[in-house]
Amino acid sequence: MRYAHTVDTVRKAEGGLMARLPDGTLMRRAAAGLAAVCARMLPRTYGARVVLLVGGGDNGGDALYAGALLARRGAAVRAVPAGSRVHEGGLAALRGAGGRTVPAPGAQGIADSPAAADIAGADLIVDGLVGIGGRGGLRAPHAGLAALAGAAEAPVVAVDLPSGIDPDTGAVTGPAVRADVTVTFGTHKPGLFVDPGAAHAGVVEYVDIGLGPELPGPRLECPQHADIAALLPRPTAESDKYRRGVLAMAVGSDRYRGAAVLAVGGALRMGVGMVRYAGSQGAVAEVLHHWPEVVASVLDPMDPVGSLPRRVAAWVVGSGRGLHPVAAAELETVLDSPRPVLADADAITLIGKDPRLLRDRSAPTLITPHAGELARLLPGTEREDIEAHRLDHAARAADEYGCTVLLKGSTTVIAEPGHPAVANPTGSPLLATAGSGDVLAGMIGALLAGGLTPREAAVCGAYLHGLAARVAHDGAAISASDLFDAVPRAVAALSPR
Numbered sequence: 177m178r179y180a181h182t183v184d185t186v187r188k189a190e191g192g193l194m195a196r197l198p199d200g201t202l203m204r205r206a207a208a209g210l211a212a213v214c215a216r217m218l219p220r221t222y223g224a225r226v227v228l229l230v231g232g233g234d235n236g237g238d239a240l241y242a243g244a245l246l247a248r249r250g251a252a253v254r255a256v257p258a259g260s261r262v263h264e265g266g267l268a269a270l271r272g273a274g275g276r277t278v279p280a281p282g283a284q285g286i287a288d289s290p291a292a293a294d295i296a297g298a299d300l301i302v303d304g305l306v307g308i309g310g311r312g313g314l315r316a317p318h319a320g321l322a323a324l325a326g327a328a329e330a331p332v333v334a335v336d337l338p339s340g341i342d343p344d345t346g347a348v349t350g351p352a353v354r355a356d357v358t359v360t361f362g363t364h365k366p367g368l369f370v371d372p373g374a375a376h377a378g379v380v381e382y383v384d385i386g387l388g389p390e391l392p393g394p395r396l397e398c399p400q401h402a403d404i405a406a407l408l409p410r411p412t413a414e415s416d417k418y419r420r421g422v423l424a425m426a427v428g429s430d431r432y433r434g435a436a437v438l439a440v441g442g443a444l445r446m447g448v449g450m451v452r453y454a455g456s457q458g459a460v461a462e463v464l465h466h467w468p469e470v471v472a473s474v475l476d477p478m479d480p481v482g483s484l485p486r487r488v489a490a491w492v493v494g495s496g497r498g499l500h501p502v503a504a505a506e507l508e509t510v511l512d513s514p515r516p517v518l519a520d521a522d523a524i525t526l527i528g529k530d531p532r533l534l535r536d537r538s539a540p541t542l543i544t545p546h547a548g549e550l551a552r553l554l555p556g557t558e559r560e561d562i563e564a565h566r567l568d569h570a571a572r573a574a575d576e577y578g579c580t581v582l583l584k585g586s587t588t589v590i591a592e593p594g595h596p597a598v599a600n601p602t603g604s605p606l607l608a609t610a611g612s613g614d615v616l617a618g619m620i621g622a623l624l625a626g627g628l629t630p631r632e633a634a635v636c637g638a639y640l641h642g643l644a645a646r647v648a649h650d651g652a653a654i655s656a657s658d659l660f661d662a663v664p665r666a667v668a669a670l671s672p673r
């Protein structure tokens with residue numbers, strides 16, 4: 177698991193540790209880790225042209241000390257100080273090691289300044305403009321330097337985080353650095369795992385500076401292969417189809433038969449004791465045509481709610497089901513069940529119209545909205561606000577509705593009251609294709625039926641869904657049905673032999 181902490185928490189932890197250590201120890205540890213990553217990225221350090229973009233705070237200090245270490249190993253290091261201040265100790269160390277400074281370009285003529293030429297000709301660019309002290313998009317001249325770095329061919333290494341991204345949320349509200357690698361110190365920062373910040377961070381490398389014992393519980397968790405492998409329910413010798421879990425699915429309709437086929441397929445390929453599908457005649461026929469292993473029943477038109485399956489371990493409801501009164505009555509009945517329920521798509525819209533449906537419920541519940549659906553649950557909030565501040569909105573909905581929320585999109589985040597949020601690291605834009613959300617709902621439903629909590633099931637389902645897209649992708653586009661065969665392969669990829 178990777179853990180991320182907010183700026184406030186990092187500052188407090190740093191204060192406690194610094195009080196016990198000689199001055200400058202943490203910065204030296206950070207700089208040593210940063211220089212080691214930079215050296216690994218260069219074919220050879222001796223003679224390499226390294227440009228440091230240096231802001232006025234300690235982030236710039238880290239860059240300067242790391243530059244000094246690289247200069248001692250023979251690199252030609254140039255520092256471009258931006259702003260009115262520069263870290264004096266770091267500057268002295270760089271100069272003492274043979275590094276040089278190049279004046280920051282003024283607002284005019286930035287493109288043909290000496291700094292621009294150095295950046296364009298660099299073998300490696302180190303972004304030490306701002307770190308956790310940054311606020312908002314980059315101002316001049318930082319923004320101009322970030323643009324030059326973006327246009328250069330050399331890889332960009334961000335110090336602690338890409339300058340211009342919000343450390344706590346990943347929001348990007350103006351010019352920001354796009355890094356190939358980010359070297360982060362002491363703990364990860366939430367903004368490194370949540371888009372749009374995550375997309376600016378590239379590969380994130382962690383450097384331990386001894387902050388761990390000072391840190392409280394994290395704000396955000398980011399699971400890795402081993403965390404998912406440890407959570408996943410696996411059949412044992414004692415398993416039978418009932419003990420493995422029976423999943424009831426009320427998804428799809430005559431109009432949206434595909435939603436039923438996709439969600440059921442996601443559940444089956446994830447692994448489940450049995451799927452009991454209930455729906456219209458057309459949807460049942462389609463489901464059985466694709467998945468003969470399903471136990472399916474056609475809802476009685478005279479008593480649709482009364483003919484829903486009973487004695488099941490968990491429910492998936494909503495995808496392609498419609499918003500008509502029968503769908504609303506069905507949802508109400510399902511949410512009356514003491515079993516875990518995953519409510520997706522149309523069920524979320526119905527909950528938005530009648531929030532009482534969820535607020536009255538105490539059994540485990542997971543909703544899986546995309547940003548547009550979540551906006552319907554949070555009146556006065558626009559889709560764009562949610563996409564820019566994913567963590568805050570998912571957490572707000574989880575608190576207001578008292579349930580687990582999986583917010584889909586470029587970074588899928590999972591929030592549950594009383595627990596740190598989770599950012600899924602496997603997401604891929606390949607998944608932005610109709611029906612892939614239905615497959616996800618089925619996969620998570622199978623995990624709920626297998627006994628995982630909503631938070632665990634959401635975390636494992638989102639992780640394997642993203643991994644399946646990557647496994648399925650052989651260079652061409654993928655469609656939602658391509659995910660079926662890839663799910664077992666994604667599970668196998670968790671524990672390489």
Ligand SMILES: NC(=O)C1=CN([C@@H]2O[C@H](COP(=O)(O)OP(=O)(O)OC[C@H]3O[C@@H](n4cnc5c(N)ncnc54)[C@H](OP(=O)(O)O)[C@@H]3O)[C@@H](O)[C@H]2O)[C@@H](O)CC1
Pocket residue numbers: 186187190202203206231232233234235236238259305306307308309310311312313314315316318335336337340361362385387
């Ligand atoms: N915590 C730890 O454990 C350790 C932390 N360490 C390191 O310290 C870093 C934090 O250093 P920090 O506190 O000095 O702040 P920092 O990120 O350099 O930014 C402040 C400067 O940025 C400027 N500025 C702000 N916003 C801006 C904008 N939009 N556009 C342009 N400029 C902007 C701001 O200017 P001002 O607003 O004051 O005019 C000020 O000059 C941390 O990320 C890590 O690298 C390590 O050494 C080891 C241990």
Ligand SMILES: Nc1ncnc2c1ncn2[C@@H]1O[C@H](COP(=O)(O)OP(=O)(O)O)[C@@H](O)[C@H]1O
Pocket residue numbers: 521546583584585586587588603604605606607608609610611612613614615616641
């Ligand atoms: N840009 C993106 N990057 C990563 N994942 C994405 C992106 N866009 C969409 N997804 C994922 O694709 C799936 C789409 O689900 P959803 O919006 O419910 O579509 P549908 O209802 O058509 O199935 C979700 O798992 C979502 O997280």
Ligand SMILES: [K+]
Pocket residue numbers: 235303304305306307334335336337338339
């Ligand atoms: K930085």
